Amino acid sequence: MIGLVAAIVLLVAVDYAAAATAEYQVSSRLRQQLALPDDPAVKINGFPFLTQALGGDYQRVEVSADRLTVGQMNNVGVRAQLYHVRLPLGEVLSGTLRSIHIDDLQGTVQVTDEDLRRQLRGVTKLKVQPVDPGALDAALANSKDAMPGSSVTGITPDQAVRLVATTDVLGQKTEVSVIAVLQLAGRQIQISPRDIRLGSGPAATRLPDTVQASLRRMFTLQIDPGELPFDVTPTTLRAVDTAIQVSGVAHNVTVAAGGGTGDS
Structure with missing residues (x-):
């Protein structure tokens, strides 16, 4: 029983460590693509992480950055929901991630009150x-x-x-x-x-x-809220508590290591 508990604890620790590594890799690449002053916060959803990692298909990834400067505004927020993010496990573990492919995404810019x-x-x-x-x-x-x-x-x-x-x-x-x-x-x-x-x-x-x-x-x-993440075209505008959000969607987006994107 002690050995089983220890194995489970070790598996969970490895799972979280692998998720943190992948989140760091994605954050570094998206910082370039989104032209951010710092790495954005990245959260890969779903547990266990390793089953997603082995398949190279991460079902939902959340990206966020706050207090960005756009024109006269200096508290603009950026949000992105990424669905089915494709990351080769070998490139993630070796730190040599060359590109990120995203099946579907929603990009949002948030103008605060x-x-x-x-x-x-x-x-x-x-x-x-x-x-x-x-x-x-x-x-x-x-x-x-x-x-x-x-x-x-x-x-x-x-x-x-x-x-x-x-x-x-x-x-x-x-x-x-x-x-x-x-x-x-x-x-x-x-x-x-x-x-x-x-x-x-x-x-x-x-x-x-x-x-x-x-x-x-x-x-x-x-x-003018500035460019939406991944250069998506704004299609939706709504009010939430303390902010106005403008959003758009894109499909089949590829983020290269140099920060460029392509979509269809």
């Missing part, structure tokens, strides 16, 4: 939140409390974002709640306010007409 706030002149605090169907229904039902001209008709939750901002309104620091539409304009993020209120929640009230135009201009933004 911290970076978004810097784009909004006069805003001192900002929270980015997704919008659920109930919030849209409530905004539509209580449209009399919204800024004149506001309308959330036709907006779906997956194309909406709520911005809760603190800014100057008629000489006072005030919390303003904005429901805006998210759209892709080529490779850029377009934010168009549709419902603006003073305060948030049940206490929200209509804003004076005199500040309507300036607030609409303030919260109308077009942001």
